[in-house]
Amino acid sequence: MRLIVVKRVKTSNLYYVGIPVLSILAGLALSTLIFASIGVPPDLFISEILAGFQSPQTLRYFALLVILGVALTMSFRASIWNIGAEGQMIWGMLAGGYIALFVAAQSMYVSPSDLPNYANVPGVEIIDASPVKPVISVLLMDPSLGKLLMVLFGMLAGGLWALIPAVLKAYLDIDEVASTLILNYVAYQLFNHLVSYNLRGLSVQARQFFRTDRMNSALLFNLIPGTSVTVQEVLMAVIFFVSVVLMYRYTAVGLRLKIIGSNPQLLRSVGVDERRYILLAMFLSGMLAGAAGVSILANPGIGKLEKIANVVSPPTMNLGYTAILVSWLSILDLRFVPIYAYIVASLFQGSSLLQSEINSLFPELSLTGAALTYIPIGSILVVYVILRIFTEYSVRIMR
């Protein structure tokens, strides 16, 4: 008798649903053990994770992960492994921030004695009421137009940044996994430089720390009451999801983006330049990531750009990496993206809740940093990658 591993001819349908669900359960069990080993009681872990599923804050991560999940799935389906959503989000923030701080509105010094005169002028907001050098922000255009420009430029910047690895791949055959990943760190560094010099604000806080001024609040997105998610964020998630699904279903562009992932030579042979579709897949992917970046920036809880002190905790909250999990669990099927975006968002939120609970209940553990948040997500990903093997192979007994 022998156990043999046989490659499946057809991927088992059961596994399309079974593997992701099993991965989540086993991954959570694994993280429970990990936390238990460092002294966190399992019931605390489980209750906080469950709380994540009901927390109103989860909605914000949900919307962002839908946008990013759609973005990554688009490139993954084209067999282009865009690990660079982080960098593309960063550029979305920078471009959106530039529009918000220098085009749609403008910060300026005023004389302290004049300051009271600006208090009730429409379109003018006092950013810094310092008695020495007060700063106001003057709105230069209709705020709705300003928000629209922020999103459009953010998308453009994210898309252009994604074009760098795309061009390298399409024309020089340079592997995009490495280049997109490396470019994330390049983006962080450029972000720090731009925020510290070119975009740096006038206010006292901005001069004391490396950061921009606060955005004019008229340009901030509008929170849905009781949550931390904005109307615009939700709207973008819905619009992007629906339009990308329709694009794949009904347009030649969508079909070609799909075929490039299975046989790029076919595109070439029917007379379509497949390199352009590599560029397109990355550009679209980067555009959506850029939009996600803008919506993080324009959240009323943020509203400014600040130098990244530690690359482990960038303003993107590492969602560009987390979204890889969403896309994988969905087995690159867009229809599943919202489902797994919700699950992953809940875990993400649950882990953050857990972290603050641990820090207050067990200060002696002195667990800090983002690492804690990533234990459940990392565990699920590991289990998933292992279990995925069974969608491709089956084990049989031969006598």
Added chain:
Amino acid sequence: MSTQTFFSLNGEKSLNPIISARGLWKSFPGVVALKDVSLDVLPGEIHAILGENGAGKSTLLKILYGIYVPDKGDLFFGGRKVVVTSPQDAVRNGLVLVSQVPQLIDSLTVAENLSLSLSQFGYVSSVRKVSKFLLEKGREYGVRVDPDIEVWKLSYTQKQLVEVLRALLLNAKVIAFDEATTLLPHAEKEKLYDFMKLFKSKGGSVLLVTHKIPEAMEVSDRITVLRRGEVVGTVRTSETTLDQVRYMMFGERLTQLNSGKYEKLGEKGSEVLVVRDLWVRSDYGVYAVKGVSFSVRKGEILGIAGVAGNGQLELIQALAGLRKSERGSIRLRINGNEIDVTNKGSTAIRRLGIGYIPDEPVKKGVSLDNSIEENIAVHPRLTRFLIRWGDVKSLATDLVREFSIVTPSTNAKAKVLSGGNLMKVLVARELTVSKVALVAYNPTRGLDEVSTRYVRRLIVSKAVSEGMCVVVASEDLDEIMEISDVIAVMNSGSFVGVFKSGVSREEVERVMVS
């Protein structure tokens, strides 16, 4: 169970089979590839497995070689029941495969490659020992390959010979050739046949998987014919005839083969495709096409003959817009308008109604992970921005019926189709879009006789009935002779001879090699 009596080919004593397969079944989604297949390979015989595309030859071989595991059935090597789950298992049992595509690393030398593959199969040997062994075996079998030459410098035939030497190094008792001679020029095939005979005389066995009847007839001792996944029978080559084997292979469909000459148009129309002084570079930057001029008229088929690598591929690719023309022009005359399409980009050219059948069609011309409908809808002439799936579906349904493509549905993934049916999907699509012209390179390579005939007939009848002009380059001179109105022989990038159809084969061959 087989009631076959075993017989010897050298003496009259009966022999036990060296490989024996009993009652093999294998199914893939939507298809049963093998139904109760049994096979015996005797020591010291050349055993041909013959069948058309999709008959199950490759599946059978892949099971013997451990790439697939059968759903049911047993394998015996040297009389012992074995479970073969990897090529390593097969090699350990004495079976080595020589495939159509040489599995060699270009930047390493022959000896390095072979030393590597020995270690892959669990044998350890230094490059120096392998070199010595290669020279010895090479002398013994008349297969001369320099062990210290890098593989990229070798010709395709030489690479095949390296594969053969590898089989010898691995101490093969049975060498299986999987369509390995399909891509070889005729003279080179002979070399391989000689080797097979020599190997046999030294007690080895050869399993020759092929879809070419003459090849099986020429070299084998016994022939097992497969049709639709079943063994039709095993015959001794010396006791059978070509017609009998053909009947076994195609059954009733044989009538389709013998329906006579193609209908040809007497009068051709006006010139449609005009090429003037075309210069095209190869991938290596040198000119592969050197100042070629020709014109093709409505309904006319221009066949380009020549030994492979004389610029035919580059010329065809330039016509399809896939390769840049450095000098000269390509013009189309459609409805009285003259359109210059030189370097106009392949999408634009394809939209004008130019069909294209690429070399390695199944690899380059269809996508296995997509449905038949998607494989059709991808063509820029058939869909612009929005895809009307209803229209695509009815077109696909029509094509499936018209070309008798065997498929569960038009929505099925292309990978469930056999090679011949895949080819039909491709040809059907390209003929649909060929309103003005069709350009093709080796359009029937790898197809069985019936499918080949069928594709050729379609091309000819479409040219005649719709006035499409055709430029087809092929390494198969018979193909060119059979369908062309005008035959151009290409040698070192130029047309060295242009003949009307009816020219003798000898005349064309003389110009090809001069």
